[in-house]
Amino acid sequence: KTIAVLPGDGIGKEVTQGAVSVLQAVGERFGHQFTFTFASIGGGAIDALGTPLPDETIEVCKKSDAVLLGAVGGPKWDGLPGHLRPEKGLLRIRKELNLYANLRPVSYYAATAETSPLRPEIIAGADMLVVRELTGGLYFGKPSERSTRDGEESVVDTLFYKKKEIERVIRLAFQLADTRRKKVTSVDKANVLESSRVWRETAEEIAREYPEVTLEHMLVDNAAMQLIKNPKQFDVLVTENMFGDILSDEASVLTGSLGMLPSASISEGGPYLYEPIHGSAPDIEGKNIANPIAMILSAAMMLRTSFGLEAEAEAIENAVEQVLESGLKTSDIALNGQKPIGTAEMIEEIKATILDNQA
Amino acid sequence: KTIAVLPGDGIGKEVTQGAVSVLQAVGERFGHQFTFTFASIGGGAIDALGTPLPDETIEVCKKSDAVLLGAVGGPKWDGLPGHLRPEKGLLRIRKELNLYANLRPVSYYAATAETSPLRPEIIAGADMLVVRELTGGLYFGKPSERSTRDGEESVVDTLFYKKKEIERVIRLAFQLADTRRKKVTSVDKANVLESSRVWRETAEEIAREYPEVTLEHMLVDNAAMQLIKNPKQFDVLVTENMFGDILSDEASVLTGSLGMLPSASISEGGPYLYEPIHGSAPDIEGKNIANPIAMILSAAMMLRTSFGLEAEAEAIENAVEQVLESGLKTSDIALNGQKPIGTAEMIEEIKATILDNQA
Ligand SMILES: CC(C)[C@H](C(=O)O)[C@@H](O)C(=O)O
Ligand SMILES: CC(C)[C@H](C(=O)O)[C@@H](O)C(=O)O
Numbered sequence: 001k002t003i004a005v006l007p008g009d010g011i012g013k014e015v016t017q018g019a020v021s022v023l024q025a026v027g028e029r030f031g032h033q034f035t036f037t038f039a040s041i042g043g044g045a046i047d048a049l050g051t052p053l054p055d056e057t058i059e060v061c062k063k064s065d066a067v068l069l070g071a072v073g074g075p076k077w078d079g080l081p082g083h084l085r086p087e088k089g090l091l092r093i094r095k096e097l098n099l100y101a102n103l104r105p106v107s108y109y110a111a112t113a114e115t116s117p118l119r120p121e122i123i124a125g126a127d128m129l130v131v132r133e134l135t136g137g138l139y140f141g142k143p144s145e146r147s148t149r150d151g152e153e154s155v156v157d158t159l160f161y162k163k164k165e166i167e168r169v170i171r172l173a174f175q176l177a178d179t180r181r182k183k184v185t186s187v188d189k190a191n192v193l194e195s196s197r198v199w200r201e202t203a204e205e206i207a208r209e210y211p212e213v214t215l216e217h218m219l220v221d222n223a224a225m226q227l228i229k230n231p232k233q234f235d236v237l238v239t240e241n242m243f244g245d246i247l248s249d250e251a252s253v254l255t256g257s258l259g260m261l262p263s264a265s266i267s268e269g270g271p272y273l274y275e276p277i278h279g280s281a282p283d284i285e286g287k288n289i290a291n292p293i294a295m296i297l298s299a300a301m302m303l304r305t306s307f308g309l310e311a312e313a314e315a316i317e318n319a320v321e322q323v324l325e326s327g328l329k330t331s332d333i334a335l336n337g338q339k340p341i342g343t344a345e346m347i348e349e350i351k352a353t354i355l356d357n358q359a
Numbered sequence: 360k361t362i363a364v365l366p367g368d369g370i371g372k373e374v375t376q377g378a379v380s381v382l383q384a385v386g387e388r389f390g391h392q393f394t395f396t397f398a399s400i401g402g403g404a405i406d407a408l409g410t411p412l413p414d415e416t417i418e419v420c421k422k423s424d425a426v427l428l429g430a431v432g433g434p435k436w437d438g439l440p441g442h443l444r445p446e447k448g449l450l451r452i453r454k455e456l457n458l459y460a461n462l463r464p465v466s467y468y469a470a471t472a473e474t475s476p477l478r479p480e481i482i483a484g485a486d487m488l489v490v491r492e493l494t495g496g497l498y499f500g501k502p503s504e505r506s507t508r509d510g511e512e513s514v515v516d517t518l519f520y521k522k523k524e525i526e527r528v529i530r531l532a533f534q535l536a537d538t539r540r541k542k543v544t545s546v547d548k549a550n551v552l553e554s555s556r557v558w559r560e561t562a563e564e565i566a567r568e569y570p571e572v573t574l575e576h577m578l579v580d581n582a583a584m585q586l587i588k589n590p591k592q593f594d595v596l597v598t599e600n601m602f603g604d605i606l607s608d609e610a611s612v613l614t615g616s617l618g619m620l621p622s623a624s625i626s627e628g629g630p631y632l633y634e635p636i637h638g639s640a641p642d643i644e645g646k647n648i649a650n651p652i653a654m655i656l657s658a659a660m661m662l663r664t665s666f667g668l669e670a671e672a673e674a675i676e677n678a679v680e681q682v683l684e685s686g687l688k689t690s691d692i693a694l695n696g697q698k699p700i701g702t703a704e705m706i707e708e709i710k711a712t713i714l715d716n717q718a
Contacts, residue, residue: 073550087550117587122476138518144553153522155557159497163512189601191432191446194503198514224609225617228476228587242548246605250583258584 001307002035004064004271006057006093008042009086010280011290011343012070018292018347019068019299025351026303026312029358037064041093042072042086042280052089058096066306067097067273068299071280086280094134099265099273101169102132102244103176106231106251106261111324112333116256118228123254128234129176130251132244133169134265136161137195139241159195161240166202172266173238174210180235183214187223187239187247199240220247227251252277259291259332260320262298264305272306274298288342291330293320296350319353360666361394363423363630365416365452367401368445369639370649370702371429377651377706378427378658384710385662385671388717396423400452401431401445401639411448417455425665426456426632427658430639445639453493458624458632460528461491461603462535465590465610465620470683471692475615477587482613487593488535489610491603492528493624495520496554498600518554520599525561531625532597533569539594542573546582546598546606558599579606586610611636618650618691619679621657623664631665633657647701650689652679655709678712 003023007016020036027034039057046052052072061067072086082088093099108126116123141158148154170186177184186203188196200217207215218226220243226233227247231254239247252258261277276294284290296316304313324333328349331340341349362382366375379395386393398416405411411431420426431445441447452458467485475482500517507513529545536543545562547555559576566574577585579602585592586606590613598606611617620636635653643649655675663672683692687708690699700708 082553082556085550091551117477117481119476119478139551141515146553146557149521155520155522155554156500157518157552157554159516159518161514162508163514189604191444192450192498193516194441194505195514195516197441198505221604221608224583224605225612228609228612243605245548245580246583246602249580250587250609253584253587 001032001066002037002064003302004061004067005036005038006041006067006069007038008070008072008280009044009074010071010282010285012072012280014286014288014290014343015276015292015295016068016070018343019295021347022296022316022351022354023299025354026315029315029355030312032309032312041069041089043074043077045089046077046080046084046086052084052086053092058093061093061097061271064271066271066302068295068302069273069275070295071276071278073280074282091139093273094265095140097271097273098135098267100133100135100165100268101172101266102134102248102263103266104130104132104248104252104261104263104277106130106255108255109257109260109324111321112255112257112260114256114335115333116254118231118254123231126231126255128231128251129180129236130244130248131169131173131176131236131238132248133165133240136165137241159193161195161198163198163202166199167206170203170206170238171209173236174206174213177213177236178210182212183216183235185216185218185223185234185237187218187220187237187243189220190217191219195240223247224250227254248277257333259330260293260297262294262301264298264301270306272302274302288344289331289340290343291332292343292347296320296347315354315357316350319350319357322353323349360391360425361396361423362661363420363426364395364397365400365426365428366397367429367431367639368403368433369430369641369644371431371639373645373647373649373702374635374651374654375427375429377702378654380706381655381675381710381713382658384713385674388674388714389671391668391671400428400448402433402436404448405436405439405443405445411443411445412451417452420452420456420630423630425630425661427654427661428632428634429654430635430637432639433641450498452632453624454499456630456632457494457626459492459494459524459627460531460625461493461607461622462625463489463491463607463611463620463622463636465489465614467614468616468619468683470680471614471616471619471688473615473694474692475613477590477613482590485590485614487590487610488539488595489603489607490528490532490535490595490597491607492524492598492600495524496600518552520554520557522557522561525558526565529562529565529597530568532595533565533572536572536595537569541571542575542594544575544577544582544593544596546577546579546596546602548579549576550578554599582606583609586613607636616692618689619652619656621653621660623657623660629665631661633661647703648690648699649702650691651702651706655679655706674713674716675709678709678716681712682708
């Protein structure tokens with residue numbers, strides 16, 4: 001299996017290095033050969049090659065069976081014009097690989113529950129999957145520009161969707177719900193936006209194909225409240241790109257395990273792209289304190305989803321849980337008074353546990 | 360002083376009735392004469408007059424010194440086409456009265472703290488003001504319609520702002536911050552949207568007029584996280600219409616006092632409009648269990664902001680706090696095992712306390 005590795009900026013390098021070495025341990029234990037090709041994206045690519053997404057990187061990704069991405073961005077590049085920003089590399093790779101859906105499982109980990117900002121009884125047992133549309137809406141609609149209207153400076157962005165794009169991601173949400181607790185919450189703003197009314201109608205249409213799955217509609221403002229008030233009510237939550245950006249980040253802090261949450265971005269023909277939910281965190285770059293678990297669990301998602309290697313994925317997930325339960329934590333999830341371990345130590349612990357469990 | 364009262368739908372009637380009778384008690388105690396003119400909006404107006412916002416209602420509002428609004432909407436009208444929905448009445452009154460900013464103070468109440476979904480140490484002492492742009496952005500931009508592109512069904516909404524509209528609301532946020540803890544958090548999505556880049560530049564420009572006030576920029580996805588992780592960091596949060604809809608609702612559940620949060624919508628020349636944050640809650644309509652406090656505190660905001668009646672506003676706020684501290688609560692804020700009181704009883708308690716405090 002060939003894997004493109006795009007470390008990106010900030011802590012991206014440290015955490016992708018962790019995923020690669022954990023995958024090597026998995027290869028060793030289960031007798032697989034993974035081939036890694038490194039390529040550049042984001043701020044580093046701007047510095048070296050003058051573009052946040054070199055053509056060569058796109059080629060490497062397209063030829064690979066899966067892509068692992070660290071994170072992009074940092075204050076160094078914040079002043080650059082829109083088309084020359086690290087984030088543009090991320091947005092373009094999504095478009096180039098046709099990654100129309102971003103999947104973010106948000107689960108409760110008993111071992112890190114005490115770092116959740118929510119009361120224990122609200123969050124214990126929550127287990128949801130946020131499915132975010134990733135290649136449409138306000139992110140890519142044209143026009144997106146400044147102009148003069150009635151002689152006054154003005155600016156416009158465009159929320160555009162083809163109905164087919166809406167259908168595709170909602171159908172995926174139903175398929176996924178069918179393998180889970182069989183409930184889809186479709187989030188929109190149908191009382192204001194025409195695009196949301198099309199979204200809602202489309203959800204109703206797709207729901208007819210899945211009689212086993214319950215469909216519920218929720219307005220985005222209400223969803224922002226319900227995620228906090230009662231996160232356990234959600235199984236699969238599906239929504240458009242911008243709402244999904246906001247709600248999936250909101251959901252990711254509920255369990256207190258932001259540094260542990262992986263994501264997968266899905267296309268029709270592959271390759272899929274796997275990345276942690278957290279960003280590049282330039283302030284802690286190179287300090288050996290980043291939590292590598294989100295990236296390592298993203299590699300586990302890759303093994304399961306792209307390669308069908310279920311036992312191998314579980315080997316990683318179990319090792320992560322064992323290490324946490326043994327009390328070893330990076331500083332973001334360590335409790336007051338607990339001595340945290342570093343990024344490199346966490347990676348070593350997880351590797352060692354994977355290999356130990358073989359015996 | 361003349362006040363337009365728009366009860367609207369669901370629990371709107373019960374809670375506006377409460378505000379009116381509390382204002383009468385204030386008038387009695389302080390020797391003011393308030394004149395109330397009732398007018399219709401929302402679903403009720405659709406049923407009676409075929410439109411969610413009759414011209415007569417607009418006239419009544421424009422001629423009044425302030426407007427009190429209950430809430431609009433309900434499942435009965437959910438199937439109607441976009442232009443004939445209760446919410447359209449709300450959107451139109453905002454436009455007609457030029458209510459360009461919605462102000463939502465979110466404060467922590469010790470008396471209801473135990474109903475917060477957040478851990479006490481996270482939420483205790485939080486005190487923020489969300490300033491939401493209310494007459495621009497995706498809510499009003501054109502086109503907002505279905506069409507066919509490349510032979511495929513598609514749909515578009517438009518996020519449009521004049522720079523002046525952005526300036527106006529950001530300047531208001533700075534003015535308000537100047538009377539508070541002197542910090543403005545401007546929320547945008549400048550790494551993706553051109554409108555957000557204009558927003559951010561404009562915030563920088565206005566900040567120069569207020570050297571005493573600190574400006575901080577925050578991406579909307581990060582803001583959705585930070586509100587939960589560390590709500591105390593916020594003083595004044597200002598953002599565009601759709602982001603504001605989502606974030607202000609998110610903020611409103613943090614303290615556990617959604618049924619107690621008022622809001623004011625501000626225009627350049629008045630009248631201003633005051634409404635509770637909660638919706639019409641049709642499921643509990645007429646059951647005498649709605650919490651009237653958000654509407655009553657909205658009336659207090661009106662006394663302070665539109666009429667400059669500070670002592671009178673405080674008389675209401677103090678009475679509310681006293682009643683809650685005495686242990687009387689409506690069912691939404693009562694703790695398990697506590698016997699709640701009804702809407703009418705809560706209104707009577709607050710009135711009685713206002714009059715008692717005179718002596
Ligand atoms: C970096 C940014 C462009 C990106 C997005 O908004 O999609 C990020 O927030 C994410 O969620 O992956
Ligand atoms: C009812 C709806 C149109 C409205 C809005 O989105 O503005 C409401 O959610 C609000 O926040 O006042």
